[in-house]
Amino acid sequence: MINKRILVFGLIAILAISIVKLGTDLVKENIMGKEADELEIVRSDGDDIVLLDDGDMRKTVMYFQNGDGYLVPVMKQIPWDEGIAKATLSNMVDSGEIRESLIDTGLSAIIPTGTIINGISINEETGVCKVDFNGNILNTDSKEDEENLIKGIVYTLTEFPRIKEVQIMVEGKILPKLKHGSPVSEPIGRENINTLGDLSKGKSNVVVYFIDDSEEEFNYYIPVTIPTMAPVTNVGSALDVLFQGPPELSGLRTDIPKDISLGGVEIKDGTAFVDISTKVGDGIDDEKISLIMKNIGLTLGEFKEIENVEIFVDGKVVNTAVPVFANEY
DSSP states (O other), X not given: OHXXXXXXXXXXXXXXXXXXXXXXXXXXHHHHGGGGGGXXXXXXXXXXXXXXXXXXXXXXXXXXXXXXXOEEEEEEEEEOOSSHHHHHHHTTBOOHHHHHHHTTTTOBOOBOTTOOEEEEEEOTTTOEEXXXXXXXXXXXXXXXXXXXXXXXXXXXXXXXXXXXXXXXEETTBOOXXXXXXXXXXXXXXXXXXXXXXXXXXXSEEEEEEEEEOSOTTTOOEEEEEEEESSXXXXXXXXXXXXXXXXXXXXXXXXXXXXXXXXXXXXXXXXXXXXXXXXXXXXXXXXXXXXXXXXXXXXXXXXXXXXXXXXXXXTTEEEEOOOOXXXXXX
């Protein structure tokens, strides 16, 4: 009699587990569509996330938009979540809560209100991340907003070292274009953020960091893409553009004074040795050096081969570090 009861209870347990599994599979299929079985959820167990002293919060980089329409990278603390990449994108969706958190920053969210991240996955071999949104992702107001939406998503996800490119999907499907004509049929990588100038007129492009001049209280460092006549992108051309300063009417400025000139740059064993000189006999103080270092460090940080920077001012070493990130709040 006891054996029969055990057998009955065992059959009931197996049936219950089967029903739960079936329900889970159906939900997954409805959310992700036909490609659901190809997806592997991105977890937060890699070394690409900074864990804070408070175990319930993590630091991650996400992109917002300022009043002049520039994408601004921000290091922000968000609650810990197993799907950290998905949680990061969720913190970029326009909502009352996000607007309130940004109210003192001069920034705004780039992902339209009501957008839901249905699922997110990564192919560990190719580094391609598929991210599936609901239809509200299409509700951008202009071509410029749509371009910032795409670049902001791509740059945010590729901050995670395992992600190289991003395939944007809508309701489980890959679309040829979004609402305002931006192509999304293929995986997209990091390229040409905050373009200044006609890229078709240059031979190569560089990314340099200038400062938001429209709201002095914020002082955000903003990456911009500028064309150059150098045959290929290189450290020297990037620093030349940086020291020339931002174009007029760009709404940007630099911390590098006009009386500072670039003497040259040499790279050896992962270290960039940057020689700058002053046109005044008294040199420059530590505060200005620190600001100059951040401009140079962030710009050179775009080059993967550079791990450290040493700056020489009039032949004297003054600093040896590359800033980890541009902005934090």
